Amino acid sequence: MKKTFLTALALSGALCLISWGFKGHRAVATIAQKHLTSNTAYVVSAYLSGSSLADVSTWADENKDRATAPWHFMNLPLGLSHDQFVKLVSQSDGNVYSAIVKTEAQLKDKSLSVEQKNEALKYLIHLVGDAHQPMHVAGKEDKGGNTIQVRFDNKGTNLHTLWDSRLIDHEGLSEADIAKTYDTATPAQIAAWEKDSPLEWLWESYQISTQLYAATKPGQEIDEAYYKKYIPVVRQRIDQAGIRLAGELNKLFGNEAVPQVKAAPPVQAAVPAGLVKLEDLKNFTGKNVSVQGKIYSVKDISSMVLANMGAAYPNQLLTLAFKGDTKALANTLEGKVVSVSGQVIEYRGKPEIIITSTDQVKVQ
Missing domain, CATH: 1.10.575.10 (P1 Nuclease)
Structure with a gap:
């Protein structure tokens, strides 16, 4: 044939x-x-x-x-x-x-x-x-x-x-x-x-x-x-x-390292004072943003540390996924208000930002 x-x-x-x-x-x-x-x-x-x-x-x-x-x-x-x-x-x-x-x-x-x-x-x-x-x-x-x-x-x-x-x-x-x-x-x-x-x-x-x-x-x-x-x-x-x-x-x-890709241009000028509201993050998937909020809970899952902003899991408005050398910083953030910059992705219907550098996070 x-x-x-x-x-x-x-x-x-x-x-x-x-x-x-x-x-x-x-x-x-x-x-x-x-x-x-x-x-x-x-x-x-x-x-x-x-x-x-x-x-x-x-x-x-x-x-x-x-x-x-x-x-x-x-x-x-x-x-x-x-x-x-x-x-x-x-x-x-x-x-x-x-x-x-x-x-x-x-x-x-x-x-x-x-x-x-x-x-x-x-x-x-x-x-x-x-x-x-x-x-x-x-x-x-x-x-x-x-x-x-x-x-x-x-x-x-x-x-x-x-x-x-x-x-x-x-x-x-x-x-x-x-x-x-x-x-x-x-x-x-x-x-x-x-x-x-x-x-x-x-x-x-x-x-x-x-x-x-x-x-x-x-x-x-x-x-x-x-x-x-x-x-x-x-x-x-x-x-x-x-x-x-x-x-x-x-x-x-499942076991592949996350590829390094060129980040999209920031969209901060599209929102007041350069900050995106937590409630609006679903509209910014794939964009680089700056956002501010309180960290309500933190969980270390070995490969990364997850910090939940806006509310505790499972009602969080944003999850921050700290990887590599930034995991130590994540474990100090519970209860604090932080500003974060990074690209928004969607995971299981919720917005997330991957943190690979401590420069992305500033404690208020």
């Missing part, structure tokens, strides 16, 4: 395949962010210049690169057995499977620049979501369901778009509520899902898309019964994608 088998698809068809839509991809990324280890979160934030996973989760769709358009999907013959599927996919190239393998290899490559890893990471964040959208591992003849016209909510659509976004939109949940509602995996499920390889993620999608072809006919009016039957599948696939993305990133970066 030639490796080019799965790349023989017109680029015009490739460019129209957008997986999960904006809400779905951001939900995958938001779930993943919550399940990153502390070190992984710092490394990822450094490679992404302070952006969160959700912030860059749709970049690969927005980038519109014709050379990488086929990376988002995989078109296959129907009726393959597991062994046939594994053999065909493992020998293929220029599709979502080979792209995941390629980007993970790039992220392990110590010779690549921070800029190259930034791009590889943005692709990987997106492609793990793509791999879990069933209609992105589907039939070649109908371009992953794009040519199968149906109606839903009194509007014309197609089977691919139905699964990208229409079922999710029908729920009427906000972006934040989608991530919260979908993130329901138990510890046992997390352990099991993270053990599966990308080949198995794709096999799962292939099995589901096979079922969808049998359940969805051209011209069909998609009713509430269909929605209630399949929205749990949508939720699980997005949850699985988030958990597995976190698992892959933790394996890649």
